[in-house]
Amino acid sequence: MQVTVTINGEERSADVEPRTLLVHFIRDDLDLTGTHWGCDTSNCGACVVLFDGEPLKSCTMLAATAAGHEITTVEGLAAGGELDPVQQGFIECHGQQIGFCTPGMLLTARALLDANPDPSEHEIREAISGQICRCTGYSNIVKAVRWAAENAPATTTTTTTTTGA
Amino acid sequence: MSTVQPSPTVGYGSMRRKEDPRFVRGQGRYIDDLKLPGMLHGAVLRSPLAHARIISIDTAAAAAHPKVKAVITGADLAGLGLAWMPTMSQDTQAVLATDKVRFQGQEVAFVVAEDRYSARDALELIDVEYEELPVVIDARKALDADAPIIRDDKEGQTSNHIFDWEAGDSEETDRVFAAADVVVARDIIYPRCHPAPLETCGAVAQMDPVMGKLTLWTTTQAPHAHRTVYALVAGLPEHKIRIIPGDIGGGFGNKVPVYPGYVCAIVGSILTGKPVKWMEDRSENLLSTGFARDYIMHGEIAATSDGTITGLRVTTTADHGAFNATAQPTKYPAGFFHIFSGSYDLQAAHCKVTGVYTNKAPGGVAYRCSFRVTEAVYLVERMVDALALELKLDPAQLRLKNFIRPEQFPYQCKTGWTYDSGEYERAMRLAMEIAGYDDLRREQAEKRARGELMGIGIAFFTETVGAGPRKDMDILGLAMNDGADLRVHPTGKAVLGISAMSQGQGHETTFAQIVSEELGIPSADIEVVNGDTDRTPYGLGTYGSRSTPVSGAATALVARKVRERARLIAAGMLEASPDDLEWERGRWFVKGDPEQGSTIQEIAMAAHGAGDLPEGVEGMLEDTCVYNPPNLTFPFGAYICVVDIDPGTAKVVVRRFVAVDDCGVRINPMIVEGQIHGGLAEGVGIALMELIAFDEQGNCLGGSFMDYLIPTALEVPEWELGATVTPSPHHPIGAKGVGESPTVGSPPAIVNAIIDALHDSHGVDHIDMPCTPGRVWDAMQGRAEPPQ
Numbered sequence: 001m002q003v004t005v006t007i008n009g010e011e012r013s014a015d016v017e018p019r020t021l022l023v024h025f026i027r028d029d030l031d032l033t034g035t036h037w038g039c040d041t042s043n044c045g046a047c048v049v050l051f052d053g054e055p056l057k058s059c060t061m062l063a064a065t066a067a068g069h070e071i072t073t074v075e076g077l078a079a080g081g082e083l084d085p086v087q088q089g090f091i092e093c094h095g096q097q098i099g100f101c102t103p104g105m106l107l108t109a110r111a112l113l114d115a116n117p118d119p120s121e122h123e124i125r126e127a128i129s130g131q132i133c134r135c136t137g138y139s140n141i142v143k144a145v146r147w148a149a150e151n152a153p154a155t156t157t158t159t160t161t162t163t164g165a
Numbered sequence: 166m167s168t169v170q171p172s173p174t175v176g177y178g179s180m181r182r183k184e185d186p187r188f189v190r191g192q193g194r195y196i197d198d199l200k201l202p203g204m205l206h207g208a209v210l211r212s213p214l215a216h217a218r219i220i221s222i223d224t225a226a227a228a229a230h231p232k233v234k235a236v237i238t239g240a241d242l243a244g245l246g247l248a249w250m251p252t253m254s255q256d257t258q259a260v261l262a263t264d265k266v267r268f269q270g271q272e273v274a275f276v277v278a279e280d281r282y283s284a285r286d287a288l289e290l291i292d293v294e295y296e297e298l299p300v301v302i303d304a305r306k307a308l309d310a311d312a313p314i315i316r317d318d319k320e321g322q323t324s325n326h327i328f329d330w331e332a333g334d335s336e337e338t339d340r341v342f343a344a345a346d347v348v349v350a351r352d353i354i355y356p357r358c359h360p361a362p363l364e365t366c367g368a369v370a371q372m373d374p375v376m377g378k379l380t381l382w383t384t385t386q387a388p389h390a391h392r393t394v395y396a397l398v399a400g401l402p403e404h405k406i407r408i409i410p411g412d413i414g415g416g417f418g419n420k421v422p423v424y425p426g427y428v429c430a431i432v433g434s435i436l437t438g439k440p441v442k443w444m445e446d447r448s449e450n451l452l453s454t455g456f457a458r459d460y461i462m463h464g465e466i467a468a469t470s471d472g473t474i475t476g477l478r479v480t481t482t483a484d485h486g487a488f489n490a491t492a493q494p495t496k497y498p499a500g501f502f503h504i505f506s507g508s509y510d511l512q513a514a515h516c517k518v519t520g521v522y523t524n525k526a527p528g529g530v531a532y533r534c535s536f537r538v539t540e541a542v543y544l545v546e547r548m549v550d551a552l553a554l555e556l557k558l559d560p561a562q563l564r565l566k567n568f569i570r571p572e573q574f575p576y577q578c579k580t581g582w583t584y585d586s587g588e589y590e591r592a593m594r595l596a597m598e599i600a601g602y603d604d605l606r607r608e609q610a611e612k613r614a615r616g617e618l619m620g621i622g623i624a625f626f627t628e629t630v631g632a633g634p635r636k637d638m639d640i641l642g643l644a645m646n647d648g649a650d651l652r653v654h655p656t657g658k659a660v661l662g663i664s665a666m667s668q669g670q671g672h673e674t675t676f677a678q679i680v681s682e683e684l685g686i687p688s689a690d691i692e693v694v695n696g697d698t699d700r701t702p703y704g705l706g707t708y709g710s711r712s713t714p715v716s717g718a719a720t721a722l723v724a725r726k727v728r729e730r731a732r733l734i735a736a737g738m739l740e741a742s743p744d745d746l747e748w749e750r751g752r753w754f755v756k757g758d759p760e761q762g763s764t765i766q767e768i769a770m771a772a773h774g775a776g777d778l779p780e781g782v783e784g785m786l787e788d789t790c791v792y793n794p795p796n797l798t799f800p801f802g803a804y805i806c807v808v809d810i811d812p813g814t815a816k817v818v819v820r821r822f823v824a825v826d827d828c829g830v831r832i833n834p835m836i837v838e839g840q841i842h843g844g845l846a847e848g849v850g851i852a853l854m855e856l857i858a859f860d861e862q863g864n865c866l867g868g869s870f871m872d873y874l875i876p877t878a879l880e881v882p883e884w885e886l887g888a889t890v891t892p893s894p895h896h897p898i899g900a901k902g903v904g905e906s907p908t909v910g911s912p913p914a915i916v917n918a919i920i921d922a923l924h925d926s927h928g929v930d931h932i933d934m935p936c937t938p939g940r941v942w943d944a945m946q947g948r949a950e951p952p953q
Contacts, residue, residue: 017282024281033198034191036414038363039447043870046363074191087189091181094839098669099188100363100414106189125878132870134363134415135669137842138878 003063007032008076016063022056023047025063026073034074034103038132045131048104049073055108057130074103077110085148086110095144097135104131109145118149174689175750176682179835182674183693184667193412196367197444199382204369205234207433207443208284209426210274210291211453212266215302215524215863216313217295219262219273226290227276232283235436236291237275237429239263250398250428253421253640254498256327256489257319258527260425266295267315267487268526269863270452275429277441300524300863301325304461304484307521315487315522325522327489332503332580333478333515341476341513345467349555353547354933355540356952357459357484357525357857358850359451360532361873362668364414366454367444370430374438378405383427385410386420386666387706390643392698394423399431410696416668417847418530421492421708422455448868455492455528456857459484460502460540466548472558474509474567479544481518484525491529492708493536494638494645500537501629503580507545508589508627508801509567514579524863532851533844533908535630535709546624546913547931550920554930560623560917561602565593568625575894582629584799585893585901588827592889593625596803596825599887605807613925618810622918623803626910630902631714631798640705644793647711648702649719651680651727652787655773657766658690661723664704665716666696670904671836672712676720678832679898683724684731684765685751702789710800710902713832714893719792721897726788731768734786737779738763738771798893798901802826806914810922815942817919819849819880824910825887829901834888841907842884848911850876856935856952 003020004013007030014029026035026049037059038046047058050072077084086109089095096102105128112119112127119127124145125138133141173180187193224236239261242248249257262273274291278284299313306312307325316322342348368383379401385391388408396403413420426443433441445454460481467476483499485491493500499518506514531539549567553560568589569576576584597603605621612619635644647664654660661680665672677691694700704716728748735753736743739761746753754762763771772778772786807821824841831837854874857867867873892899912934919936923929923945932944933951943949 019282027197028200028281031200032191033195034193036195036364037197038365038414039870041447041869041871043875044363044447074189078190083189090189091185094182094835096185096188096669097671097839097843098363098413098415099184099193100195102188103191121883129877129879132363132875132877133843134361134417134847134875135843136839137844137846137884138881139842139884140839142878142883 001064003067005066005069005071007071008073018064020063021059022061022063022066023058026058032073032075036100036103043132045104046101048107048131050107050111053111055111072107074106077106084110085151086113086145089144089147093140093144093147095136095141101131101133105133105141109148112145113149117152119145174687175685177678177832179833180674182671183677184671184673195364195412195414196369196382196384199369201369201371201440204440204442205277205279205433205437206281206284207275207277207430207441208288209272209429209449210288211449212262212269212271212273214266214295214297215269216267216298216300216315218265218298220294220296222274223292224274227287230278230283230287230290232279233276233287234279235277235433237261237432242432247399247428247432250423252488252490253492254489255495258488258490260428264318268524269865270449270526272425275433277433277437302523302525302859302861302863304482304521304523307523315524327485327520327522328498330499330518331516334513334579335515338476338478338513338515342465342467342478345475346470347555348465348467349551350463350465351548351551351931353462353464353544354951355458355460355543356934357456358532358855359456359857359867359873360417360419360530361451361875362415362417362419365445365447365450366420366424366426368427368430369440369442370434371440372434378407379431380407380409381431382409382411384413384420386416386668386708388666388696388698389664389703390640390705391423393643394641398428408698410666413668417533418457418708419455420668421530422490422528424454447870451857451873452865452868453526455530456526457530457532457534458540462544464544464548466552468552472556472563472566474552475512477506477511477514477545477548479505479516481516483518483520484523485520485529486523486525486527488527489520490527492640494632494640496637497536501535502537502541504538504582504627504629505541505544506578506580507542508569508625510569510573511579525859531709533847533905535628535905538628539909542626542909543913546626547916550917551930554924561593561597564623564625565590583796584627585796585895586891587627587799587801588889588891589625589801592801592825592827593803595887595889596805596823599825599885600805600823602805616812618812618922618926620808620810620918620922622806622808622914622916622921624910624914624917625803626906627799627801628906628909629797629799630710630905631794632709632711633794633797635793643705645705646791646793647704647716647719648789648791649716649723650702650789651723653727653769655770657686657769659686660692660694661720662694662701663716663720664702665707665712668707670707670712670840675832675836676717679717679720680724683721684728686765710905713900714798714896714902715792715794717900718794718897719790722792723788723790726790727786730786730788731765733779733782734768734772735763738768795895798829798896800828800901800903800906802906802910804910804914806918808915808918808922810919810941815938815945817853817936817941819882819915821885822882823885824907825889826903826906827889827891828903828906829893829896830890830899832900837903838886840904841886844905844907845884845911846876846881847908849881849915852912852915852934852936854935854937858952
């Protein structure tokens with residue numbers, strides 16, 4: 001079946017089996033491999049994307065269900081080539097080691113900051129608590145998100161908060 | 166906390182990582198990201214049973230699937246001589262089962278299909294008839310007379326016994342125990358857990374039938390060792406094998422072994438003439454790949470009545486699963502467990518370890534641990550706390566009283582190690598200061614009076630890492646040495662090739678900083694290549710905290726060789742004798758005339774230039790080095806943990822965790838601290854929730870992230886770190902390695918804290934990990950059971 005989504009602001013389409021998971025559609029059919037896969041059971045969050053602006057574990061949704069919706073992956077975070085503050089924060093605060101959970105963490109952090117531009121440490125921990133990081137022990141991820149909050153451009157314009165159809 | 170500002174341009178110090186720009190953009194290059202033209206997908210059929218004879222395998226329906234290109238069984242591999250492969254412990258392991266399956270999840274058949282879904286579909290079409298056999302799951306029953314023999318494939322194997330191994334002086338230890346005022350004993354289990362890196366294991370194999378060259382993109386922490394194994398297993402000429410790990414999404418020891426899936430992907434590519442990708446799913450990773458620990462220990466500690474520890478002895482049953490596939494130096498079947506006398510100046514110590522087969526997955530890799538150091542440290546730190554309880558002494562004071570003193574280094578311990586350097590009391594007192602230890606004890610007393618459960622736990626560890634000296638250590642006969650090659654280009658930019666393999670440790674940054682420190686070239690001008698075996702020198706890879714101790718040393722030494730070459734060339738440029746030149750970072754100059762000098766960049770250009778070089782000096786500016794460590798390094802640290810336990814639910818909350826680490830000289834403190842954070846979180850997981858359990862039929866009960874629990878951001882505290890620096894005297898830059906220290910030191914600190922919280926109120930003097938609410942609750946009711 002033909003599935004069409006708007007991903008990172010671009011309309012993309014592919015012919016897939018009806019059972020195709022959204023994560024495989026994004027990675028294998030649209031070749032956006034920044035979205036990772038880690039567990040099958042919606043526990044790890046390596047596959048988190050923004051779905052109509054909200055974090056979603058893309059291993060838990062069929063590609064067909066996503067048809068017509070707006071998706072942002074990590075590849076869409078750096079608008080015009082300039083890093084999103086959360087991306088810069090992860091660099092400044094050593095918020096990643098292997099980089100495998102990073103894309104999902106970045107997108108959850110972006111959604112959190114869009115909804116709550118000045119989150120507390122606990123609010124950040126709650127926001128990312130559906131995701132596993134095996135390397136950082138989380139402290140530096142929390143700091144990275146705080147860095148992004150404190151270094152947000154005066155007029156934030158992101159492509160990630162658009163509400164889809 | 167270190168911050169990255171300001172970033173040094175040359176040498177050591179916290180600086181932003183070179184790796185991160187690609188990771189934050191989703192441009193890491195992991196195995197599953199690879200897509201080659203015509204690539205096929207493999208999937209492994211696994212045994213549902215823990216022990217069964219294979220009666221028949223019918224693959225006809227799978228082979229008839231329109232998208233299936235090949236179905237491979239053990240019988241097919243036997244025809245190629247590939248049904249069995251060597252393990253890293255001189256045992257054999259089935260690639261695909263031929264006679265029996267010996268653990269749940271064992272590899273039985275391999276399907277190659279056009280896409281990953283079809284490959285999985287075809288697995289359902291394979292019909293395997295099994296005859297069930299009795300299982301052995303509990304290692305304590307593996308040597309019973311009526312236990313089924315698991316390895317009847319091995320000639321002369323009449324029991325499930327693998328090895329007996331001892332260290333220390335048994336008679337002397339018995340004598341010390343006989344003379345002791347007090348002896349305390351504990352049965353201590355370090356249960357089976359799993360490294361569970363977020364990226365599972367996988368490979369893409371591409372056999373070029375024309376050139377006869379195999380390229381294998383694969384998740385390996387030891388690419389060169391794997392290349393040699395494939396050459397030996399498959400008979401492929403080693404120069405026609407190229408291993409490319411790419412970016413690795415976490416290893417923690419899990420990606421040290423060669424797994425059957427890798428071999429199957431290679432065979433699949435040979436048979437189909439196409440690239441074949443095999444990527445295991447999460448359950449396959451947890452069910453079948455290298456587990457960790459599974460040590461059943463009986464420890465005894467001897468002391469005088471005033472708390473001078475005199476002796477330690479331990480007997481251990483080591484559960485190695487169905488194939489002895491543990492990864493450790495050949496001479497040491499129990500790894501470095503004989504570091505179990507820890508940080509204390511004892512009169513005698515002795516251990517005996519018995520390894521056995523069970524119907525469980527093979528492995529025994531270290532989960533962020535240098536070859537069983539974790540089990541050893543857990544044992545001694547639990548025993549010291551047990552002694553403190555017995556003698557009613559403060560556990561911090563008891564440790565301070567018994568530490569090896571600074572003037573005793575290099576210290577010969579009673580089980581054969583020579584500790585390189587240490588200042589234990591300094592680290593311990595710093596941890597107590599950061600924690601506010603006396604205030605914590607006061608707070609605890611107040612809370613106890615109110616019926617609240619608060620515990621303070623201490624662990625002090627000494628590790629032995631950086632394997633190792635070739636006279637003592639090898640894996641599969643390969644010396645545990647590492648190479649480095651360094652090429653400085655004409656314009657003064659450099660490329661360093663190393664045999665260590667990063668799995669997130671930041672080698673591209675840290676190793677550039679080592680070269681930068683030695684040569685004065687900005688680290689931004691140094692590219693570090695690791696992993697690709699066609700582009701890097703030979704070496705045994707990254708595990709056992711050996712990257713900085715071994716590859717880091719090779720890197721410093723090759724840079725010094727290049728510096729010496731630069732000196733000779735500079736002497737020609739400056740028309741001076743080499744002996745009259747002096748080095749300052751980045752520049753040789755004439756002694757007493759600092760204006761007369763040449764920068765390393767000028768020298769690099771001259772080295773490649775058309776002008777004459779001094780007689781006997783080779784052109785270009787490059788060199789190679791192989792480092793054979795004279796000894797291991799011995800990082801240490803003092804950890805203090807504060808827990809609160811809910812008296813109504815028995816839920817343990819790690820409220821504070823103080824970690825003072827001494828890993829010698831720190832190249833990039835930001836990266837060191839990041840490593841410690843991560844290892845502490847894994848230690849919290851091991852202590853509180855991570856468990857690979859089995860039922861009586863051998864069904865694995867930890868086969869998904871729904872069952873194998875890993876801490877999230879809400880289960881770990883904000884880490885409180887401190888550092889002392891005691892350089893290693895024998896390491897070229899005084900570094901000791903750090904990646905595993907936090908996982909080694911944190912579990913005993915947490916368990917000691919839990920017992921500290923529950924001893925006075927509930928009489929708990931022991932509990933085994935993982936300390937889940939259910940198990941802690943049982944302990945509070947006086948019915949603590951070991952984990953199954």
